Amino acid sequence: MQLAVSTLLSGISAGGQYALIAIGYTLVYGILRLINFAHGDVFMVAGLVVIYMTASMPLYVALPLMVVFIVVLGFCIERAAYKPLRSAPRMSVMISAIGVSFLIQNFATYYTGGLARFYPEIPFLYDSVTIAGATTRWVTIVTPFLVVALVLLLLLLINKTKIGLAMRAAAKDFETCQLMGIKINSVISFTFVIGSALAAIGSILYFTNYPSIMPQSGALPGLRAFVAAVFGGIGSIPGAVVGAFIIGICENIVKVNPTYSIFSDAVTFIILIVVLGVKPTGLFGEKVTDKV
Amino acid sequence: MPAATLEKKSKRGAFLSLAGVAAVLALVIVLENTLDPNRNIIVFTTLKKGAVYALVAVSMNLLNGFTGLFSLGHAGFMLLGGYAYAIFTIPSAQRESVYYMYDGSAINFSFPEFFSNLFGGSGAGGAAGMVLGMLIAIVIAGLVAALVAWLIGLPVLKLKSDYLAIATLGFAEIIRAIFQWEPGGRITNGANALKSFPTFNNFNITDAEGEIVLRLSTSVCFAISALCIFLIVLLINSSYGRAFKAIREDEVAAEAMGINLAKHKRLSFIISSFFAGVGGALFAMYVNQVQAKTFNSAMTYELLLIVVLGGMGSISGSAIAAFLYVACGEWWLRFLDSEAAFKSASDRWAFIIVLAAAAAALTALLLWRRKRQGARKFSELWTACLLGAVVLGYDIYYAASGSMEVPFLRTGFRMVVFSVIIMVVVLFFRRGLMGDKELPARLRELAAFIRRLAAKIRRPSAGGGKPGAAAGKEAGGDE
Amino acid sequence: MSENVLRIENLTMQFGGVVSVNGLSMEVNKGEFVALIGPNGAGKTTAFNCVTGVYQPTNGRIEFMGETIVRNHPQGRMARQYMGERATLYTSAYRGEDDPEALEAIEREGDGERRAQLRAQFDAEARERLESAKRRDPDALTNRVIAPTPDRITQLGIARTFQNIRLFSSLSVFDNVLIAKHMRARQNVFSATLRLNRREERRMREETMALLEEQDLARFKDEVAGSLPYGLQRRLEIARALATEPRLLLLDEPAAGMNPQETQELGEFIVKIKEKYELTVFMIEHHMDLVMQFCDRIYVIDFGKLICEGSPEAVRADRRVIDAYLGVVE
CATH class of the missing domain: 1.20.58 (Methane Monooxygenase Hydroxylase; Chain G, domain 1)
Incomplete structure (x- = not known):
């Protein structure tokens, strides 16, 4: 019972953290049809920035500043690496994304010296709490509520505001959207800003749970989050969130037995492949037919 | 008959490229036997790794560049090849020490040993048997990868573009996890490395005292890689290669032309995986060990970058880019890492x-x-x-x-500079080194460009020969 | 009676809640040049896509040279959503009752004896229909679905062109046609790679060259297909379709974007290749001059339903056709 509760709790918590990253993937994919491979690395940078900032300033300054920094980083990546390739084939943009990911990882290795750095303990989030006999940190409890609140906010933004309408339009039809006089570049930049901000918030939660940060630390959560986005139907925000929670929970169930813990990532992909086999566009994805 | 002249032309091209490959091979043999191997380790490391990566990149290009299937599972197939090779070649005497965590290996069969004993145990016969066994093991490595590709091809290849990419990436991760799984340790040695199997050094010809008479380790690596690439080129220029290109261009039209999509995609997938498996075996021989964690998605990305840098749909591009990439990464930019x-x-x-x-x-x-x-x-x-x-x-x-x-300058700066160079190429020379053309066509273009430039410089009033233009084109040709 | 090459029966294609083709039945006989016309969005291309295996029809059967090549009935979720007619026609539930309204009319008949008599006649007709269905299609009254992929259809001998040209645009003109020869070549991947199929390869190349020369495309053989002018691209697409050695050629708006003179030339060209290769041609077209001048028979559909069929003269005079094209005058 205790084991089940703690597994479920850590699963939900991990799922919530993946959800925040997955939204970044799904939004960008929805508009640009691009797997933004650099997103996981932006997430990792968010962790590192906090570590270096807290050395010289208090946490309550460092965290908001970090979010701003990550937003700027996401914006710059889009402008420098993706915007020049707007008319290029999709493959080129994806390669550019892989290149950016490569660059960020290598730069982080150079800057940190390739050693693991440790995330500062954030008061309250890091404190322990006991639920149904299972001891966990507050972050585990906070995550799902925070995620739901943020997602509701995001949905409100997308469904009720003008920029949200522009984003939805851009996701439906890029070219027509331009013809209708929507400034497509600012819409895309805005998408990256939202995605990066959510990843930055996610990083606070995630690295409180797993405090050791390596330059490659972003790759795996990034990949899992991306799988979650595909699993839920890429382009769909509720899909990404549901997918992320399912994947987080499954991963933690597999981790329970140490013999099988090596499969914790493999299981993510097994689920993905099964889902894609049954429903090729994910749980909530729209079916796109080729016009002949 | 125009069709006949076309054939003749392609024949001449084939002979020229074969001659080129033979010349490179001869050069490698000469280099290997004249340069001191201990002082020039980096040269031979680069050459071997370059040859291995060239093969794997070309096999990836077959799938991504020629068939238009965006697959990211190559590291997984290399892993299968590497492990298959290692498992079937570790001499039985060494098994105990390699598998010490698991009290010995479940499989106690080694191809090189088997054939070596068959041909007389020691001396020339034994050596020939050993080489034969290694070559058979390499082919088996490819076959194992191809078999797995055949099994997963049917469900996976139904997916389109990005979904295919992520599913193949997933398969590579699953394969990696399976090979690291403890209960399979008596075969795969769990998360530990497999080693002590014969490598390229076993191809060096020694005399009775064990002194090396003729070094062949690097050139054998080149020869195997070149042979495989040659087979891929033959395939691409055959009727099946044309069918693959048709699928890349337009799936619906290809199907309307009677090309069975499922069959041909699967075929391309299997063949590409076969050569990735062979490449994995060569990779294992190059690093002298196999460990599942090396074959991660970063490796696939690396290969994809090579393919793109060389040009999607250009075999010579992939091969040249592989060498440039490896040389930059391992050798030319090395100085950036030391203060x-x-x-x-x-x-x-x-x-x-x-x-x-x-x-x-x-x-x-x-x-x-x-x-x-x-x-x-x-x-x-x-x-x-x-x-x-x-x-x-x-x-x-x-x-x-x-x-x-x-x-x-300090540790890690090399990779930063390297990735900046890659980003510049990706952003500004999007079509890569070769575009979708092969080396001869590209050289002809370059020659024509230089002629034009020379003409421009002779008459500066006409175009005002821009030095920037020359630099741009050369950078486009070199990087 | 001349031999059917293509026979479409009760073809219905429903996408979600939209019935794009509804109970379409038509026949194309050997050596004929038949046109399918209708206003935009009438379901012409959808019908073509069903014939060529791009879509799996929701309901209906298609026969080619007397052999069933496509056969389906509404299943799964579609069985509940189905809005077309004759849902049970190609299932084991079919008993030959084709006309539920006639049956109701019989049931309403007051006179008992007459009702029984009508009923018996109705049943006899149903049995007859059942028998004939069985004769035509050995799989009738089983739930078997036949849904071949497009390449299989092409192998059987139906070639097509596309409404929006779909060439392999970055390959050469020569390769475009050569690729169509791949399907019928006797080779496998090993023999092709190791060049053991040299004779077959040479034959393919020679046939391709001959075809290009005949289509007056030989000059452009090394050009990239996408760089050809529009008219030549159309011609190349037809050449490519011919290279698959078809018996039935489906042309989807071959004259789209052509001026009257080009259209005239195209018509003559189609007739010429039809004679030369002993083809049957089935064409979707909007250019009425082309259709009226060259076609033997015309089918007109509107909102997925067949509204008229006959010779060009008959169709030209038909009230329903005029209504469909110009709108109904109240």
Whole structure:
């Protein structure tokens, strides 16, 4: 019972953290049809920035500043690496994304010296709490509520505001959207800003749970989050969130037995492949037919 | 008959390229036997790794560039090949020590040993048997990868573009997890490395005392890789290769032309995986060990970058890019990783001037590229200016600081510079080294360009021969 | 009676809640040049896509040279959503009752004896229909679905062109046609790679060259297909379709974007290749001059339903056709 509760709790918590990253993937994919491979690395940078900032300033300054920094980083990546390739084939943009990911990882290795750095303990989030006999940190409890609140906010933004309408339009039809006089570049930049901000918030939660940060630390959560986005139907925000929670929970169930813990990532992909086999566009994805 | 002349032309091209490959092979043999292998380790490492990566990149290009299937599972198939090779070649005497965590191996069969014993155990016969066994094991490595590709091909290849990419990436991860799984340890040695199997060094010809008479380790690696690439080229230029290209161009039209999509996609997938498996075996021989964790998705990305740098749909491009990539990563940029200080002020100033010139040249090059693409707005040019300004700014800062130490150089800087170079290529030379053309066509283009440039310089009034233009084209040709 | 090459029966294609083709039945006889016309969005291309295996029809059967090549009935979720007619026609539930309204009319008949008599006649007709269905299609009254992929259809001998040209645009003109020869070549991947199929390869190349020369495309053989002018691209697409050695050629708006003179030339060209290769041609077209001048028979559909069929003269005079094209005058 205790084991089940703690597994479920850590699963939900991990799922919530993946959800925040997955939204970044799904939004960008929805508009640009691009797997933004650099997103996981932006997430990792968010962790590192906090570590270096807290050395010289208090946490309550460092965290908001970090979010701003990550937003700027996401914006710059889009402008420098993706915007020049707007008319290029999709493959080129994806390669550019892989290149950016490569660059960020290598730069982080150079800057940190390739050693693991440790995330500062954030008061309250890091404190322990006991639920149904299972001891966990507050972050585990906070995550799902925070995620739901943020997602509701995001949905409100997308469904009720003008920029949200522009984003939805851009996701439906890029070219027509331009013809209708929507400034497509600012819409895309805005998408990256939202995605990066959510990843930055996610990083606070995630690295409180797993405090050791390596330059490659972003790759795996990034990949899992991306799988979650595909699993839920890429382009769909509720899909990404549901997918992320399912994947987080499954991963933690597999981790329970140490013999099988090596499969914790493999299981993510097994689920993905099964889902894609049954429903090729994910749980909530729209079916796109080729016009002949 | 025009069809006949076409055939003749392609035949001449084939002979020329075969002659080229033979010349390279001969050069490698000569190099290997004249250069001191201990002092030039880096050269041979680069050559071997380059040859292995060339093969794997070409096999990836077959799938991604020629069939248009975006697959990211190559590291997984290399893993299968590497493990299959290792498992079937570790001599039984060594098994105990390799599998010490699991009290010995479940499989106690080694192809090289078997054939070596069959042909007389020792001496020339034994050596021949050993080589035969290794070659058979390499083929088996490919077959194992191909078998797995055959099994997963049916469900996976139904998926389209990005979904296919992520599913194949997933399969590679699953395979990796399976090979690291403890209960399979008696076969795969769990998370530990498999080693002590015969490598390229076993191809060196020794005399009775064990002294090396003729070194062949690097050239054998080249020869196997070249043979495989040659087979892929033959395939691509065959009727099946054309069918693959048709699928890449337009699936619906290809199907309407009677090309069975499922069958041909699967075929391409299997063949590509076969050669990835062979490449995995060669990779295992190159590093002298196999460990599942090496074959991660970063490796696939690396290969994908090579394919793109060389040009999607260009075999020679992939091969050349593989060597350039490996050489840059392992060798040419190595100096960036070690801290260094200038001995004299004049050296330091020379460095500062070179850096400033590089910044100016880079900015000019980027600006020129942008202008040629028809961009007039300043906002489209700011990337170029910014990049130049950053480098120049640092240069000025360094000049003012008065420090003698070379700025930035320390462990890891090599990879930063390397990835910046890759980003520049990806952003500004999008079609890569070769585009979708092969080396001869590209060389002809380059020759024509140089002729035009020469004509322009002779008559400066006509075009005002821009030096930036020359730099741009050459960079396009080299990187 | 001349031999059917293509026979479409009760073809219905429903996408979600939209019935794009509804109970379409038509026949194309050997050596004929038949046109399918209708206003935009009438379901012409959808019908073509069903014939060529791009879509799996929701309901209906298609026969080619007397052999069933496509056969389906509404299943799964579609069985509940189905809005077309005759849902049970190609299932084991079919008993030959084709006309539920006639049956109701019989049931309403007051006179008992007459009702029984009508009923018996109705049943006899149903039995007859059942028998004939069985004769035509050995799989009738089983739930078997036949849904071949497009390449299989092409192998059987139906070639097509596309409404929006779909060439392999970055390959050469020569390769475009050569690729169509791949399907019928006797080779496998090993023999092709190791060049053991040299004779077969040479034959493919020679046939391709001959075809290009005949289509007056030989001059352009090394050009990239995408760089050809529009008219030549159309011609190349037809050449490519011919290279698959078809018996039935489906042309989807071959004259789209052509001026009257080009259209006239195209018509003559189609007739010429039809004679030369002993083809049957089935064409979707909007250019009425082309259709009226060259076609033997015309089918007109509107909103997925067949509204008229006959010779060009008959169709030209038909009230329903005029209504469909110009709108109904109240």
